[in-house]
Amino acid sequence: MKTLDSLTGRETEVLRLLAFEFTTKEIAHKLMISKHTADSHRKNLLIKMGVKNTAGLIRRAFECRILKVG
Numbered sequence: 001m002k003t004l005d006s007l008t009g010r011e012t013e014v015l016r017l018l019a020f021e022f023t024t025k026e027i028a029h030k031l032m033i034s035k036h037t038a039d040s041h042r043k044n045l046l047i048k049m050g051v052k053n054t055a056g057l058i059r060r061a062f063e064c065r066i067l068k069v070g
Helices: 009-019 024-031 035-049 054-063
Strands: none
Touching: 009 024, 009 035, 009 054, 024 035, 035 054
């Protein structure tokens, strides 16, 4: 797992939207990027955070205090 400091601003935006249950298509529309680019950001997050799926991303984000309740 790379350091979480290596997350880009866009990856952090995608992570926050994933936490709010947005789909890849919805994220792409909201951020005005292609669906492929949104999916690439999600895949990069999986690698950087050392997890296997979106549930793991959200769990790790809370553990590392990237995301907070409320």
